[in-house]
Amino acid sequence: MLKKVTDETIQKMWYLRGIGHSYESIAKNLCLGKSTVYRWLTPEKKLKRIKYKKIYSKKYRKKNKEYLLLQNKKWRNKNQTYIKIKHKEWRENNNERWKEICREAMRRYSYKNPDRIREINKKYRQTPKGIVYNLRHINTRRNKFPIKLSVKDFDFIKQRDKVCIYCGSSKDITLDHVYPNGATDLTNLVLSCRSCNSKKRTKNVFSFCREIGIEVPKIISQLKQNSSTP
Numbered sequence: 001m002l003k004k005v006t007d008e009t010i011q012k013m014w015y016l017r018g019i020g021h022s023y024e025s026i027a028k029n030l031c032l033g034k035s036t037v038y039r040w041l042t043p044e045k046k047l048k049r050i051k052y053k054k055i056y057s058k059k060y061r062k063k064n065k066e067y068l069l070l071q072n073k074k075w076r077n078k079n080q081t082y083i084k085i086k087h088k089e090w091r092e093n094n095n096e097r098w099k100e101i102c103r104e105a106m107r108r109y110s111y112k113n114p115d116r117i118r119e120i121n122k123k124y125r126q127t128p129k130g131i132v133y134n135l136r137h138i139n140t141r142r143n144k145f146p147i148k149l150s151v152k153d154f155d156f157i158k159q160r161d162k163v164c165i166y167c168g169s170s171k172d173i174t175l176d177h178v179y180p181n182g183a184t185d186l187t188n189l190v191l192s193c194r195s196c197n198s199k200k201r202t203k204n205v206f207s208f209c210r211e212i213g214i215e216v217p218k219i220i221s222q223l224k225q226n227s228s229t230p
């Protein structure tokens with residue numbers, strides 16, 4: 001004999017249908033006959049369903065909040081790859097919307113955590129990518145034509161110079177233009193710490209060395225030779 005269908009069972013049926021279960025799985029879940037489920041979920045019952053749904057769905061969700069959350073979590077854990085694929089699909093199809101969401105979230109986050117953002121930016125500016133990007137960005141804006149400088153170039157310069165060529169510090173490394181109006185490439189860039197770089201600014205490299213009381217680093221004469229030979 002079939003179980004008597006109570007209001008609660010009906011609510012559960014609607015709930016499960018609402019989160020995408022098939023009739024069969026609902027029947028299995030609630031230990032009901034398939035025909036019973038069909039009967040309650042077929043279009044003829046639609047009006048009644050809507051009425052019931054309005055009244056009970058909210059109540060049911062409120063009453064079984066923890067259970068439902070747990071079920072949800074379980075389902076998510078079980079179907080992680082499926083969720084990932086679906087998410088990816090959605091992001092690809094709604095690229096603009098996704099970007100907007102990211103921007104909004106970022107704005108909200110940075111509004112709430114300004115210090116954290118400053119810290120992240122500071123850290124990023126010290127990575128090779130950050131240094132190169134920063135320099136490229138500034139130079140492009142000044143000269144109004146794009147500068148080709150890659151992270152590989154930075155790695156090359158770093159391997160060549162190793163530390164700040166003016167004071168020998170390895171902290172807070174940046175790229176410095178030896179000749180301020182020269183090219184932004186391997187022939188005119190050296191490693192320099194932020195403090196030396198900001199002290200030097202647009203000064204001539206030789207008078208700067210004299211000013212801080214050091215000999216002109218070897219690399220500078222090498223660079224000059226390289227750049228003068230075509």
Ligand SMILES: [Zn+2]
Pocket residue numbers: 164165166167168169192193194195196197
């Ligand atoms: Zn320095």
